[in-house]
Amino acid sequence: MRATEFSPSIPSRPVYGGLHPHGALPSLMLAEGAGGEALADLAQADPSVMRHAHLFYVPAGAATGPDLAVRLRALGPASYVEGPSYAALRPRFARALADAHMGTRLYLAGSEGLIGQAMAEALAAGLPLEAIDAEHRGGFARRVQCVHCKGITENVATDPFTCSHCGLNLFVRDHYSRRIGAFQGVCVDAETPGIVPEPQEIKP
Amino acid sequence: MTIRFNDETFRDDYSFRNSATAIRRFPFPFDKDDYMYSVNMEPHGTGGRAGSVFEKRFDVDEHYVAEMRDRAITLAGDPLRCQSLPHMELAGWDLLELIMQCKAEDYPDLFQLHRDGDRWHWINRPLGIEQRFTFLDPTTLPCGPMEYITRQAQGDFAVLDQRENNLWMDAGMVTSQADWSLDFDIGMNFFEWHAPVPKAAEMGIFQRALKFLLAIPQGAPSRRLNWTMTVNPRLDTSPENYHLWGPEKRTITPENVGAKQYLRVELQSFWRLPRSNALAFPIRCYLIALEDLVTVPKWARRLHRVIRDLPDELAEYKGFAVNRPIIIDYLAQFDDGKPTSPGIFPDD
Amino acid sequence: MTSLMLRVAEAESLTPLVKRFRFEHPRGESLPLFSGGAHVVVEMPDGDVLRRNAYSLISDPQDGSGYEIAVRREDGGRGGSRFMHARVRPGDLLRISLPLNLFALDLRARKHVLIAGGIGITPFVAQVRQLLRMQLPFELHYGARSRDEAAGLRLLPDVPHIHFHISDESNRMDLGAFLSAQPLGTHVYTCGPEGLINAVAQTGARLGWPKTALHSEVFQAPPPGRPFEVVLARSGRTIEVGAHQSLLEALEAAEVEIDWSCRGGACGRCETRVVSCHGRIEHHDHWLSEDEQSAQTRIMPCVSRFRGESLIIDR
Numbered sequence: 001m002r003a004t005e006f007s008p009s010i011p012s013r014p015v016y017g018g019l020h021p022h023g024a025l026p027s028l029m030l031a032e033g034a035g036g037e038a039l040a041d042l043a044q045a046d047p048s049v050m051r052h053a054h055l056f057y058v059p060a061g062a063a064t065g066p067d068l069a070v071r072l073r074a075l076g077p078a079s080y081v082e083g084p085s086y087a088a089l090r091p092r093f094a095r096a097l098a099d100a101h102m103g104t105r106l107y108l109a110g111s112e113g114l115i116g117q118a119m120a121e122a123l124a125a126g127l128p129l130e131a132i133d134a135e136h137r138g139g140f141a142r143r144v145q146c147v148h149c150k151g152i153t154e155n156v157a158t159d160p161f162t163c164s165h166c167g168l169n170l171f172v173r174d175h176y177s178r179r180i181g182a183f184q185g186v187c188v189d190a191e192t193p194g195i196v197p198e199p200q201e202i203k204p
Numbered sequence: 205m206t207i208r209f210n211d212e213t214f215r216d217d218y219s220f221r222n223s224a225t226a227i228r229r230f231p232f233p234f235d236k237d238d239y240m241y242s243v244n245m246e247p248h249g250t251g252g253r254a255g256s257v258f259e260k261r262f263d264v265d266e267h268y269v270a271e272m273r274d275r276a277i278t279l280a281g282d283p284l285r286c287q288s289l290p291h292m293e294l295a296g297w298d299l300l301e302l303i304m305q306c307k308a309e310d311y312p313d314l315f316q317l318h319r320d321g322d323r324w325h326w327i328n329r330p331l332g333i334e335q336r337f338t339f340l341d342p343t344t345l346p347c348g349p350m351e352y353i354t355r356q357a358q359g360d361f362a363v364l365d366q367r368e369n370n371l372w373m374d375a376g377m378v379t380s381q382a383d384w385s386l387d388f389d390i391g392m393n394f395f396e397w398h399a400p401v402p403k404a405a406e407m408g409i410f411q412r413a414l415k416f417l418l419a420i421p422q423g424a425p426s427r428r429l430n431w432t433m434t435v436n437p438r439l440d441t442s443p444e445n446y447h448l449w450g451p452e453k454r455t456i457t458p459e460n461v462g463a464k465q466y467l468r469v470e471l472q473s474f475w476r477l478p479r480s481n482a483l484a485f486p487i488r489c490y491l492i493a494l495e496d497l498v499t500v501p502k503w504a505r506r507l508h509r510v511i512r513d514l515p516d517e518l519a520e521y522k523g524f525a526v527n528r529p530i531i532i533d534y535l536a537q538f539d540d541g542k543p544t545s546p547g548i549f550p551d552d
Numbered sequence: 553m554t555s556l557m558l559r560v561a562e563a564e565s566l567t568p569l570v571k572r573f574r575f576e577h578p579r580g581e582s583l584p585l586f587s588g589g590a591h592v593v594v595e596m597p598d599g600d601v602l603r604r605n606a607y608s609l610i611s612d613p614q615d616g617s618g619y620e621i622a623v624r625r626e627d628g629g630r631g632g633s634r635f636m637h638a639r640v641r642p643g644d645l646l647r648i649s650l651p652l653n654l655f656a657l658d659l660r661a662r663k664h665v666l667i668a669g670g671i672g673i674t675p676f677v678a679q680v681r682q683l684l685r686m687q688l689p690f691e692l693h694y695g696a697r698s699r700d701e702a703a704g705l706r707l708l709p710d711v712p713h714i715h716f717h718i719s720d721e722s723n724r725m726d727l728g729a730f731l732s733a734q735p736l737g738t739h740v741y742t743c744g745p746e747g748l749i750n751a752v753a754q755t756g757a758r759l760g761w762p763k764t765a766l767h768s769e770v771f772q773a774p775p776p777g778r779p780f781e782v783v784l785a786r787s788g789r790t791i792e793v794g795a796h797q798s799l800l801e802a803l804e805a806a807e808v809e810i811d812w813s814c815r816g817g818a819c820g821r822c823e824t825r826v827v828s829c830h831g832r833i834e835h836h837d838h839w840l841s842e843d844e845q846s847a848q849t850r851i852m853p854c855v856s857r858f859r860g861e862s863l864i865i866d867r
Contacts (some may be wrong), residue, residue, distance in 0.1 A: 150387070
């Protein structure tokens with residue numbers, strides 16, 4: 001599976017430029033599911049990236065399975081940490097950010113939700129945006145914040161959808177907050193309660 | 205000069221009213237018979253046209269007390285309408301100083317500021333506030349400096365950090381916005397927070413506007429007018445509460461359009477702040493019912509032509525496309541086709 | 553132009569080459585405060601010529617009782633610093649612009665690393681006062697050839713995170729060490745000769761620092777060059793720009809109304825539309841984008857020059 005190409009959108013919608021090797025600089029790598037392949041591709045392009053890399057992997061999804069985890073470990077990163085979900089890995093990832101110094105690169109690969117959350121964590125820790133490479137792999141489901149109740153719904157696959165917190169019918173805007181790591185969801189039937197368009201699958 | 209402050213509301217029974225004086229001094233935003241985005245900046249500061257909303261640096265009018273009451277209600281329900289990222293506290297003090305100083309100088313009968321080094325004493329007569337505090341010590345105020353002063357100043361306030369040749373929406377008090385969320389947009393740069401505006405990016409207008417704003421020096425503030433339409437004199441037209449006020453937008457009929465449909469004008473000004481090098485961006489909101497606006501014949505003719513000829517996507521973005529036909533029909537009866545004079549002020 | 557007529561209150565030699573000047577309001581009024589890294593433009597009426605030079609403020613940004621600058625005498629320069637050294641005396645009145653900051657601290661930074669070479673110490677003198685007042689973590693590395701050249705020695709407080717590097721005393725700056733093991737969110741600021749700024753940029757790039765964390769200010773006077781002619785579209789007049797004159801100065805000498813602020817190609821105030829250009833604009837500014845520069849449709853008259861057949865500008 002290749003990196004996703006998204007259709008053109010507004011300037012706040014994130015674009016993922018893909019992973020490019022920055023040599024043997026100290027780095028943090030975080031991937032989920034098929035994103036692990038992007039890290040493997042990166043190491044193939046320049047094996048030296050692994051020398052000072054602390055690699056975090058969430059082997060989500062049966063399609064990628066344990067094989068990819070074994071391959072990633074075999075790439076020889078300076079350290080390798082695996083977790084069942086990003087939420088579970090987050091404390092160790094946050095600690096690695098706290099220990100990092102300027103000059104550290106961050107490589108992120110996986111769904112938009114994973115990239116968004118990990119990027120928000122890294123930016124809050126002081127890592128400059130320009131030190132982050134990200135590559136989208138996997139499904140197109142979005143992480144969306146309800147502008148009304150502020151609750152975040154993960155893995156939103158259709159537009160409109162029902163907010164998992166307050167139950168309002170929300171349409172998904174392309175407007176995106178890096179600080180929150182989520183798209184904006186706004187009530188679709190605010191002016192005409194009950195008149196909700198047929199949900200469409202979200203496409204890249 | 206003494207102002208009589210209205211006892212009025214911006215929600216529920218909507219008892220907001222403009223006096224005859226308020227109508228005459230309304231900042232009508234169109235200087236000609238058509239409209240397109242433009243940077244349209246002009247100098248702001250002391251010595252603006254007498255009697256107009258441009259006369260003082262921070263205009264105080266008959267709605268002051270009621271607007272501050274409405275802001276307090278909004279904040280009580282949603283404290284996230286006022287936020288400041290940690291590095292913006294110094295800019296908050298800059299803003300507090302700017303507003304206190306301007307108000308005390310421009311309205312000495314309403315506001316007083318006594319400074320003895322960092323020991324400050326602030327008196328706000330209309331709101332009945334008297335506060336002694338230590339400048340730059342936030343623990344001597346009931347809340348952060350930006351929140352403190354913007355609970356006492358009409359209009360929304362964005363405080364923009366300047367870095368990387370860009371401006372960043374890093375602090376604000378936003379309770380009367382035209383449909384944008386500070387909580388969502390905080391931390392975004394100029395291009396990101398304007399991203400949802402149609403067409404403007406491709407016109408390069410934001411590039412030019414940003415360059416102008418980055419170069420605003422101390423002591424030379426600028427201003428521009430922006431506008432939209434709102435049903436009912438509602439300040440809190442936030443996306444947060446859209447599901448609550450949205451149904452009101454569909455209540456316009458040919459019979460009630462004059463009374464219920466309001467032109468909403470933002471007087472935006474831009475101030476370089478001294479200690480923080482941040483840019484203060486007050487967004488003052490003025491509301492006028494169409495039936496009041498048409499009492500000025502020039503405005504009635506011109507608003508009809510502007511609304512009639514506006515590109516569809518702008519009406520859509522500004523959120524009044526659904527009511528546009530009724531608005532145009534209503535305004536058409538006041539447009540006899542005669543030419544209008546240049547500029548925004550009434551003819552007589 | 554927002555400016556003030558101020559009285560010279562003090563003029564003192566800090567080193568044989570560097571003089572400190574203090575300006576106060578003639579009626580003792582308080583001056584607008586500023587942020588560390590801000591500069592003012594000083595107007596110097598020198599016979600028929602009105603010179604305007606930008607100088608960083610070195611006084612406490614929170615102290616409105618006066619503005620202070622430090623001026624290094626550049627004997628090979630265009631004459632502004634010689635005028636300040638030879639002619640300006642306490643009691644004189646000079647027109648000073650309000651402060652403008654094109655080299656501000658990034659207040660989000662977890663730590664600030666300041667690197668100064670020679671007279672490039674000046675913006676940091678005010679920034680250090682601001683950082684100390686705000687209790688923000690920082691370190692300053694200040695390099696100079698000799699103690700005689702190091703005017704900053706007398707302007708900086710004695711605190712452990714300010715380090716002096718005097719070449720004569722074999723205590724050179726080790727940029728690699730300064731840029732290693734700094735916490736995430738550190739910002740680096742460099743001011744001094746172009747060689748130092750380039751060296752910090754190269755070291756930063758080697759160690760993986762993003763450009764947005766590396767700030768610099770070159771103290772740029774308008775570069776001299778060959779004389780050239782410019783046609784003013786609005787009046788049809790042709791004006792001559794001398795070898796040691798900037799286009800902005802030539803416009804001012806011809807009494808053409810033009811806004812300006814930094815006079816160093818950074819603030820954008822004097823940006824001018826080019827009506828037609830047959831030849832090559834020598835862009836020396838940091839304001840126009842690369843695309844704008846190569847399009848040759850805009851020029852920054854404060855620093856940029858022209859070579860070729862004809863240049864018509866919208867003035």
